[in-house]
Amino acid sequence: MEINNVYKADCLPGFKNIDDESVDLIFTDPPYYQNRAQNIINLKNHRDIVTEFKFDGYASEEKYLQFIEQVLRECYRVAKNGASGYLWCGDDFVSYINRIVEKAGFQFRKVIHWHKTNPFPAIHTRKMFANSMELIVHFSKGTPKTWNYKQVNEMHNFIEAPICTGKERKKHQTQKPLKVCIPFIEISSNAGDLILDPFMGSGTTAVAALATGRNFTGFEIDDDYCKIINERFTEFLLQNPNFKGKKPEIR
Numbered sequence: 001m002e003i004n005n006v007y008k009a010d011c012l013p014g015f016k017n018i019d020d021e022s023v024d025l026i027f028t029d030p031p032y033y034q035n036r037a038q039n040i041i042n043l044k045n046h047r048d049i050v051t052e053f054k055f056d057g058y059a060s061e062e063k064y065l066q067f068i069e070q071v072l073r074e075c076y077r078v079a080k081n082g083a084s085g086y087l088w089c090g091d092d093f094v095s096y097i098n099r100i101v102e103k104a105g106f107q108f109r110k111v112i113h114w115h116k117t118n119p120f121p122a123i124h125t126r127k128m129f130a131n132s133m134e135l136i137v138h139f140s141k142g143t144p145k146t147w148n149y150k151q152v153n154e155m156h157n158f159i160e161a162p163i164c165t166g167k168e169r170k171k172h173q174t175q176k177p178l179k180v181c182i183p184f185i186e187i188s189s190n191a192g193d194l195i196l197d198p199f200m201g202s203g204t205t206a207v208a209a210l211a212t213g214r215n216f217t218g219f220e221i222d223d224d225y226c227k228i229i230n231e232r233f234t235e236f237l238l239q240n241p242n243f244k245g246k247k248p249e250i251r
C-alpha cells in the first residue's frame with residue numbers, strides 16, 4: 001500500500017495490505033452506534049443527538065463491539081512497539097472501549113475529554129444536558145516510544161475548542177476539529193512517522209498529518225466522504241504552495 005493516500009474501502013479487509021509493526025501512531029474515530037439514541041423516543045430527530053449517531057449498520061450492540069474489537073486487533077498487529085493509539089468515542093461506550101483496547105493487547109492509558117465550547121444546544125423540553133463533551137481513549141502498544149512533552153497545562157487529559165465552523169466545516173456529521181487532533185498527534189509522533197486512521201470520515205487525520213509533516217494511510221468506505229477528503233487535499237495544497245510531497249489521492 002502506498003502511503004499518503006486514502007483507500008476507498010472497508011477497513012477490515014483493507015488491513016491485510018498493511019504490514020505488521022509498520023505504523024507509528026493510530027488516530028481514529030470509528031462509526032458511532034446508533035440504536036441507543038433511537039431507543040429514546042423522539043430523540044432521533046434532534047440535531048444534537050443525530051449528529052453523533054449516524055453510522056449504524058450493526059445489527060446489535062454486541063456485533064458493533066465485536067467489530068471494534070476486530071479493528072483494534074488489526075491495529076495492534078500493524079502498530080510498532082511503543083506506538084500510541086487514540087480512539088474517539090461517545091460517553092456511553094467509553095468503558096467498553098477501555099476494556100476492548102486491552103483485550104486487543106494494548107495498554108489503556110487515559111481518557112481525554114474534549115469540551116465543545118459551542119455544542120448544539122439541548123432542547124430543554126427533553127430534559128437533557130447539551131452534548132458538550134467527546135471522549136478520546138488513549139492507549140499504547142507497550143510503553144509509548146514517543147512522548148513530546150509540551151507545556152504542563154497542555155498535558156492535561158482535557159482540551160477545550162469549538163466544533164468545526166466556517167471554512168473548516170465539511171458535510172460530515174462527526175467531523176473533528178484539527179485544533180483538537182493536532183496536539184495529540186504532535187505529542188505521540190514525530191515528523192516522518194506513519195499515522196493510520198481506518199475511518200477517515202472527512203479526512204481530518206490525513207489533513208492533520210499533512211499539516212504536521214507526518215505520513216498517513218487509511219480507509220473510508222463512503223463515496224461522498226471520499227470526495228470531501230479529496231477536496232480537502234486540494235484545499236491543503238492551495239493553502240500550502242511550498243508543500244514538497246506528492247498530492248495525496250483517493251485510491
Ligand SMILES: C[S@@+](CC[C@H](N)C(=O)[O-])C[C@H]1O[C@@H](n2cnc3c(N)ncnc32)[C@H](O)[C@@H]1O
Nearest residue numbers: 010011029031174175176199201202204221222
Ligand atoms: C465518526 S466518522 C469519522 C469522522 C472523522 N474523524 C472526521 O473528522 O471527519 C467514521 C467514518 O467511518 C466510516 N466507516 C464506517 N465503517 C467503515 C469501514 N468498515 N471501513 C472504513 N470506513 C468506515 C464512515 O463512513 C464514517 O465516515
